[in-house]
Amino acid sequence: MSSDGIIPSKKSKGILEDLNLDLEVGIGKWEGKAVFTKEPLYIRSIRPNAPKTPKTSQPSGSSTSPISISSTPSPSPQTLSRPRAVPHFTSPLPRTTAIPTATPSSSKTPFSSRRGTTEPPPTQTFGITQPPKPIHPFFNRTRTAPPTSQPRYTAHYSSTEASSTQPSQESQTTSASSSRAPSTLDHNRDRELDLLAEEVGKLHFDYGYGRVPASSASQNKNNTINSSGQRTGDAHDKSKSKIEETTPSDVESSTGVSFRQISSNGKLQSKSTVIPSQLPMFHYDQYSPKPQIAYTSSTDEANDLLGCLKGDVLGFDLEWPPGGKYKVTQPDGSVKTVRIGMTWSKEKGGYVFGQGRTALMQFCDERLVVLVHLGEKMDIPSKAIEILRSPKIYKLGVQVRGDGQKLLRDFPQHFTPSTSACSSSETIPYEVGIKGLLELSYLARGVDPIGTGPGSTLIGLAALSQRYLRKQLDKSNDVRKGNWVEVLDQKQKDYAANDVYASLQIYKSLRRMAQENNFEVNLDRYLSNVDGSVPIPRPATGDNGEAVMRTELEIGERIITLGEGVKPPSPAQLGALSDFVKGTRIDKIATNKGIKVATAEGYICSALQVVGADFLTDEERRRLWEEIPRDTYTWKRNRELYNVLKKEFDSEAGSESETANDV
DNA sequence: GCCACGAGCTGTAACCGTCC
DNA sequence: GGACGGTTACAGCTCGTGGC
Numbered sequence: 211m212s213s214d215g216i217i218p219s220k221k222s223k224g225i226l227e228d229l230n231l232d233l234e235v236g237i238g239k240w241e242g243k244a245v246f247t248k249e250p251l252y253i254r255s256i257r258p259n260a261p262k263t264p265k266t267s268q269p270s271g272s273s274t275s276p277i278s279i280s281s282t283p284s285p286s287p288q289t290l291s292r293p294r295a296v297p298h299f300t301s302p303l304p305r306t307t308a309i310p311t312a313t314p315s316s317s318k319t320p321f322s323s324r325r326g327t328t329e330p331p332p333t334q335t336f337g338i339t340q341p342p343k344p345i346h347p348f349f350n351r352t353r354t355a356p357p358t359s360q361p362r363y364t365a366h367y368s369s370t371e372a373s374s375t376q377p378s379q380e381s382q383t384t385s386a387s388s389s390r391a392p393s394t395l396d397h398n399r400d401r402e403l404d405l406l407a408e409e410v411g412k413l414h415f416d417y418g419y420g421r422v423p424a425s426s427a428s429q430n431k432n433n434t435i436n437s438s439g440q441r442t443g444d445a446h447d448k449s450k451s452k453i454e455e456t457t458p459s460d461v462e463s464s465t466g467v468s469f470r471q472i473s474s475n476g477k478l479q480s481k482s483t484v485i486p487s488q489l490p491m492f493h494y495d496q497y498s499p500k501p502q503i504a505y506t507s508s509t510d511e512a513n514d515l516l517g518c519l520k521g522d523v524l525g526f527d528l529e530w531p532p533g534g535k536y537k538v539t540q541p542d543g544s545v546k547t548v549r550i551g552m553t554w555s556k557e558k559g560g561y562v563f564g565q566g567r568t569a570l571m572q573f574c575d576e577r578l579v580v581l582v583h584l585g586e587k588m589d590i591p592s593k594a595i596e597i598l599r600s601p602k603i604y605k606l607g608v609q610v611r612g613d614g615q616k617l618l619r620d621f622p623q624h625f626t627p628s629t630s631a632c633s634s635s636e637t638i639p640y641e642v643g644i645k646g647l648l649e650l651s652y653l654a655r656g657v658d659p660i661g662t663g664p665g666s667t668l669i670g671l672a673a674l675s676q677r678y679l680r681k682q683l684d685k686s687n688d689v690r691k692g693n694w695v696e697v698l699d700q701k702q703k704d705y706a707a708n709d710v711y712a713s714l715q716i717y718k719s720l721r722r723m724a725q726e727n728n729f730e731v732n733l734d735r736y737l738s739n740v741d742g743s744v745p746i747p748r749p750a751t752g753d754n755g756e757a758v759m760r761t762e763l764e765i766g767e768r769i770i771t772l773g774e775g776v777k778p779p780s781p782a783q784l785g786a787l788s789d790f791v792k793g794t795r796i797d798k799i800a801t802n803k804g805i806k807v808a809t810a811e812g813y814i815c816s817a818l819q820v821v822g823a824d825f826l827t828d829e830e831r832r833r834l835w836e837e838i839p840r841d842t843y844t845w846k847r848n849r850e851l852y853n854v855l856k857k858e859f860d861s862e863a864g865s866e867s868e869t870a871n872d873v
Numbered sequence: 874g875c876c877a878c879g880a881g882c883t884g885t886a887a888c889c890g891t892c893c
Numbered sequence: 894g895g896a897c898g899g900t901t902a903c904a905g906c907t908c909g910t911g912g913c
Contacts, residue, residue, distance in 0.1 A: 530913055568913095609912045612877060616913080651911085670911055690913070878911080888901065893894105 492681035493704070494711040499577060503707050505698065507583040509591050515580045516573060516593035523648075523733075524597070525574040525714035526605035528613045529694040529706055530567060530620075568620045569694035572710035573597065573605075579707045586695050590617075595624050601645035604733055606713040608651050608671040611738035614644040645737075650674060650716055652736040657720045657729060675712050678719040683712055768825075787817040791830055796837045811838050823855070835859045 494501050504515045571582040571594060582591060590598075597603050598617065607613060618625050625643050651669035654661075654677075661677065675683040689705045698706070724731045768791070790796065796811055814834070823831065835855045 528913080607912095609877075612912055615877080673911095694913085874913105876912080879909090881906100881908085883906080884904090886901100886903090889899085890897105891899100892897085 489676060489680055489682045492675055492679060492683045492708055492712050494579065494707050497711075497715070501574065501577050501579050501707075501711060503579045503581065503703065505581040505583065505703055507585060507588060507697075509588065512580070512582045512591040513593040515578070516582075516591060516597060518578055519573060519575045519580065519597075520577075521575050522602055523604045523606060523714070523717060525572070525579075525710040525712075525717075526607050526610065526613070526647075527572040527706070527710040527713065528568050528616060529570040529572070530616065531569060531692070531694045568616055570698070570706055572706050574707070574710045574714055576714070579711055581698070581703060581706050583698060585697075590621055590624060598644045598646075599625070604646050604648040604737075606648050606650055606717050607710075608649070608669070608674065608713070610647040610649050614647050614738065617644060647738045648717075648733055649736050649738045650713055650720075652738075653717070653720055653731070653733070654678070656736060657724045657731060671709065671712060671716075674716045678716045678723075679712065681712075683708065786814050790814050790834070791826065831855055832859055 490496075494503070506512050506515060567584075567586070569584055569586075571584065571590070573580045573582075573594070582594060584590070598605065598614075650671070651674065654669060654674055670685075672683040672685050675681050684705060689701055692702060694702065721731070723729075796814065815838075818825065818834075826834065835858075
């Protein structure tokens with residue numbers, strides 16, 4: 211592509227690839243679309259239209275390059291001038307699996323030496339002819355840019371310019387970062403991760419799911435005791451010992467699920483990998499005592515069985531048939547094809563695929579797996595409703611919220627209030643719903659933030675099983691997408707039981723991990739309740755009885771109602787004002803949100819122009835007056851507010867009233 | 874096949890700052 | 894004070910992941 215294009219030329223990309231970059235650097239081989247940056251960058255644009263007055267003082271970079279990049283940290287977020295986010299390199303590879311790969315030289319820099327970072331070293335591919343696919347991206351992704359005081363965008367230089375930029379020595383010190391603007395939430399999470407990483411780095415981990423350091427392996431082998439005093443080590447079947455006997459060299463020469471090694475001093479040193487296909491398959495009967503599997507399609511029996519479940523943490527899952535055609539064997543032996551979850555669309559002139567109704571509910575505790583087969587018509591047993599509604603019983607699963615929503619759609623009568631419960635208020639409070647749904651992948655992220663990597667997306671049950679149980683979970687399509695409506699065969703029962711029992715075992719592994727490292731886990735942080743509590747706006751009634759639309763705003767802890775037709779402030783403006791009334795200084799708000807102070811000032815004043823200065827208390831108005839300097843554009847653009855405050859707080863207001871108008 | 878969710882990319886309105 | 898152009902924030906889109 212030409213130098214004007216978005217994609218850098220093969221030549222320039224080749225230069226990047228050929229560079230013998232250090233791990234600290236991050237750009238070694240580009241595989242994704244976005245540009246990743248680890249360090250704050252100076253960017254100096256000398257485009258013809260660039261401002262004549264540079265906003266930052268620059269170290270001398272490559273003078274021939276349209277854009278110069280330095281790894282020197284920015285002195286202040288307020289002084290960094292950047293163009294808007296621009297996509298950079300393109301690649302047919304999926305974005306989320308794009309992993310800047312380390313060059314061999316990267317091994318010179320041990321991961322442990324990288325202060326303030328939490329990402330694992332990039333997957334090493336030495337001697338691998340076929341890069342393995344099965345690694346879950348969340349166990350293998352480099353993290354995004356670390357939290358800095360930078361504004362939202364870091365080093366998103368225009369691709370047009372970058373494409374013609376020769377990689378200078380300085381540019382080599384840049385690393386990969388998403389071109390996506392890191393949100394405030396991202397920043398906060400990154401800060402949390404950094405803090406956690408520091409703490410975790412001090413600890414000695416024996417996760418019980420990765421390779422166990424020799425010293426502790428002998429100690430723990432078959433002797434792990436859970437909090438309830440039960441012996442759990444031997445539950446990890448005979449095949450476990452095979453893994454434990456694997457020599458480090460065996461493991462390191464493999465690829466697949468990556469496990470980071472933590473030395474006795476707690477530092478991350480290197481990683482080893484295990485090919486998932488070498489892992490044994492998960493099966494509930496490998497555990498001791500072997501759980502009983504109870505399959506029923508009788509409501510009474512289901513109630514009895516569910517009543518036998520003990521503890522306040524249960525495995526939970528649902529199965530339903532994807533929409534499609536299914537062959538069903540009739541009582542007389544004949545085979546009939548039926549359509550499930552398909553509806554005829556006149557517009558499309560064909561069937562539209564949907565979903566079948568929930569056909570199977572799985573619950574389990576340590577000793578009992580209950581498979582309640584609802585089939586086509588059976589209603590949810592009352593005991594199951596009781597469990598699902600109870601906030602005190604945690605129901606474990608991956609994308610458990612989706613399961614909850616599915617139940618809510620299929621059986622709304624049990625989890626949503628009747629319409630008679632509607633109040634006259636503008637939102638309808640829902641007292642029921644499905645509570646205590648505990649998202650396992652969020653729990654894993656909380657307990658094992660380094661192992662799961664950055665981000666907040668869901669991690670599949672199979673990936674969790676590989677990592678925390680060292681077992682493969684059968685997720686083959688032939689069973690998964692099968693017909694769950696008809697009476698289940700043994701394969702389906704096993705699949706369903708394994709799914710739900712694996713959730714419980716993963717939870718136990720995570721809990722053990724947290725206990726061993728003195729991490730207090732508040733399970734309520736990982737709940738995904740489904741209570742249908744979506745506010746339903748009801749138009750207010752005007753004096754003449756006609757419905758008028760008003761907007762209710764929550765600012766800080768105060769609620770204010772705007773008049774009809776008044777356009778509410780933008781979310782950013784409301785957020786800034788909300789923070790201000792909570793007592794946060796404006797410069798702090800700007801830093802927290804990664805925006806300029808002037809922008810934060812503008813947001814607050816703009817919001818106040820809408821809600822009115824009276825919204826603020828006397829003290830808040832004084833704070834505003836004192837925190838925003840007189841000679842700012844903020845006051846120029848909000849003169850009305852300026853005059854109000856000046857009159858109130860400026861002792862020389864009278865003599866300067868004309869000046870105020872001139873601002 | 875569907876659904877839900879998160880991450881990354883992109884267009885654009887709004888904002889900021891300078892010039893006349 | 895208006896015009897203008899660069900900068901910033903945000904909404905909406907696409908795509909990939911997970912679930913069945």
